[in-house]
Amino acid sequence: MLHNPYDVLDLDQNASKKDIQKALPLALAKQRKEKKYSPKDIMQAQKELLDPAKRLAADFLFLDRIRAKRPRKFEQPELPKIKTLNQLAQNPFDPNHH
Numbered sequence: 775m776l777h778n779p780y781d782v783l784d785l786d787q788n789a790s791k792k793d794i795q796k797a798l799p800l801a802l803a804k805q806r807k808e809k810k811y812s813p814k815d816i817m818q819a820q821k822e823l824l825d826p827a828k829r830l831a832a833d834f835l836f837l838d839r840i841r842a843k844r845p846r847k848f849e850q851p852e853l854p855k856i857k858t859l860n861q862l863a864q865n866p867f868d869p870n871h872h
Contacts (some may be wrong), residue, residue: 778836781821782811787833794823 779783780787784804801816811819822828 775777775791776835777811779822779832780836781808782815782819785823787836791824794820798804 779785780789783789783794783801785793785797789797798816798820801811801819802813805811805813822832831851
């Protein structure tokens with residue numbers, strides 16, 4: 775079965791080489807308790823992520839693991855005042871007429 779190496783090692787796709795190396799003993803310790811992935815799967819996940827070509831393939835195959843940046847709050851600007859046809863017909867050339 776094909777496992778997402780990022781899930782196996784509990785890493786984000788922006789993990790550094792150092793993060794990947796640190797994740798191996800943590801994942802093996804977690805495996806002893808949870809038995810979710812075999813030690814072989816964990817070792818294979820690290821091997822894949824340390825190989826640039828295999829990591830690129832994993833990034834492509836497992837896009838759902840990418841964490842997008844939280845969008846900034848968008849504040850709607852105040853909309854301009856729009857005159858109705860009736861208002862324009864009353865005095866279309868008065869700039870102070872609202």
